[in-house]
Amino acid sequence: MAERKPSGNGTGFKALAAAGEGDDFSVIEAIGGVRGVVESMLPGVVFVVLFVITQNLDLTIGVSAVLALAQVAIRLLQRQSVTGALSGLVAVGICLIWAWKSHEARDYYMFGFLTNAAYAAVLAISLIARVPALGAIIEFIRQLPTEHFRAWFEDWTGDKALKKAYTIITWLWMALFLLRLAVQVPLYLTNHVAALGVTRLLMGIPFWALAIWVSYLIIATPLHRHKAAKAHAEQAAHGDSTIDTAQTAKDER
Numbered sequence: 001m002a003e004r005k006p007s008g009n010g011t012g013f014k015a016l017a018a019a020g021e022g023d024d025f026s027v028i029e030a031i032g033g034v035r036g037v038v039e040s041m042l043p044g045v046v047f048v049v050l051f052v053i054t055q056n057l058d059l060t061i062g063v064s065a066v067l068a069l070a071q072v073a074i075r076l077l078q079r080q081s082v083t084g085a086l087s088g089l090v091a092v093g094i095c096l097i098w099a100w101k102s103h104e105a106r107d108y109y110m111f112g113f114l115t116n117a118a119y120a121a122v123l124a125i126s127l128i129a130r131v132p133a134l135g136a137i138i139e140f141i142r143q144l145p146t147e148h149f150r151a152w153f154e155d156w157t158g159d160k161a162l163k164k165a166y167t168i169i170t171w172l173w174m175a176l177f178l179l180r181l182a183v184q185v186p187l188y189l190t191n192h193v194a195a196l197g198v199t200r201l202l203m204g205i206p207f208w209a210l211a212i213w214v215s216y217l218i219i220a221t222p223l224h225r226h227k228a229a230k231a232h233a234e235q236a237a238h239g240d241s242t243i244d245t246a247q248t249a250k251d252e253r
Contacts, residue, residue, distance in 0.1 A: 011029065015212065027212060030209075030212045052193070057100075112200065133170055139155075156226070162222040165222045173211060176207055187199060
């Protein structure tokens with residue numbers, strides 16, 4: 001199988017960081033491509049289906065673990081990037097170990113609850129501090145502030161339209177994490193494993209894709225304008241510098 005060419009805009013928040021560069025934004029590529037989506041969803045599908053059919057937790061855990069390892073092995077054999085598969089393997093591994101130690105199938109989903117709660121809390125704190133976390137993440141990816149951190153920070157927070165867009169999508173993502181908890185935790189507490197598994201799948205990649213797409217629609221225009229304004233300012237500053245240098249040389253003559 002030929003290696004899939006990576007998207008020029010990257011995946012996840014890297015794709016959002018490239019918003020405003022053109023009209024080639026792809027939701028599928030932003031969430032990892034078709035293969036990435038399949039690899040992300042397959043362990044969860046196998047876990048819930050196999051457990052519902054067999055009611056054998058040990059078998060379900062074993063098959064799910066083998067599948068997660070196989071995904072990484074296949075990528076290694078094909079000499080493709082294994083970063084996404086490895087991160088997925090770690091997450092699945094934590095979920096499987098949690099379920100195995102508690103002997104409760106529903107505990108496979110506990111790690112997801114904790115991560116969603118943590119993400120929602122971080123986003124809420126950033127909104128209270130008036131520094132939208134999604135803006136900080138996207139701008140950090142877009143232009144790594146290895147130097148002049150204050151200038152980097154003031155550059156994007158000083159653009160009211162851009163900061164407002166980042167604030168809106170930060171609210172959007174926080175609502176996504178809270179909605180997952182509001183729907184799924186009651187299913188966990190009542191031990192409806194099948195319903196929880198299906199709901200988890202539906203509110204996973206599909207919701208992620210929707211959030212990425214809506215976020216792109218919200219920030220693309222203000223981010224494009226911000227980039228254009230900055231480029232124009234830098235060009236003007238460079239022009240003034242050239243004129244000043246030429247004038248200085250003329251005066252010296």
